[in-house]
Amino acid sequence: MTGFTDFCCEKMQIEPYSPRHLDSVIRLSLRAWTPVFDSIQNTMNADVYRAFYPNHWRVSQQKAVEDVCAAEDTNVWVAIDARSTVGFVAVKLHSEDRMGEIYMVAVDPDFQGRGIGSALIEFAVDWMKHAGMSIAMVETGGDPGHAAARHTYEKVGFDLWPVARYFKKL
DSSP states (O other), X not given: OOEEOSSSOTTOEEEEOOXXXXXXXXXXXXXXXXXXXXXXXXXXXXXXXXXXXTTOHHHHHHHHHHHHHHOTTXXXXXXXETTEEEEEEEEEEETTTTEEEEEEEEEOGGGTTSSHHHHHHHHHHHHHHXXXXXXXXXXXXXXXXXXXXXXXXXXXXXXXXXXXXXXOOO
């Protein structure tokens, strides 16, 4: 499933990920997530944060993006605008629950605020529905750095279900 989208701009296209997109996806993700991880560092217990990211968050997040893009159980698409990769979305299907999960999503900061994130999410949700899923789920943080993500998810129709997650450094 590929195609042009009506959601943001006439030149933006969503297409299946291929390994040639990897470097761009990593770069845009790390740029997009810098303020998020700054917020996490400012709101999380310092010892817990260091335990989560002993070699810096960029190292673990780059590996996470590489792993997601290579995973056989994950479907990934990229948003292309003027021949540049400007965003991506990764989806996992949980067939036993008939639930599709938006596992990872990012938009290059230079292109944020143009509806690309919403277009990627709506594309992913439509794909999930066509794959036979009856529920779509996405998880994000409750800290200030994730506020834009929460806004986007709510804007495209996701309802918040609060979860409390506690951490303690051992």
